[in-house]
Amino acid sequence: MELVKGGRRAESATYTVDEVAGLLGISRGVAYQSVHDGEIPAKRIGRRWVIS
Template identity: 50%
Template sequence: MSDLDALFAPYPEKLSIDETAALLGISKKTAYKYLADGTIPAYKFGSSWIILRDDLKGKLMEGSNQQQD
């Protein structure tokens, strides 16, 4: 299990804004900004955001400066 897998392990498949912000160590305001500009991958349904744990983990892996297995 990678460090990233361990970081995401306790979180549910679908993340709330609060969970996403806590996971990334950012404020809710910044999380909403990142959602709006596409930095955080998500789906908008009406006024709600659907943030999938594995999509976010994949996005973080893309930006890693570490060699991936």
């Protein structure tokens, strides 16, 4: 996800699993499995997984 700040595009500091799936061109299920397997490093905050 990109944010426009001061006329420049900045990347997000964190991504959701769905966003990472889209960026990597993989399915949502494969992305979640990769998070659970530790292939994609992520942290759980409440009920959400976030990826830096």
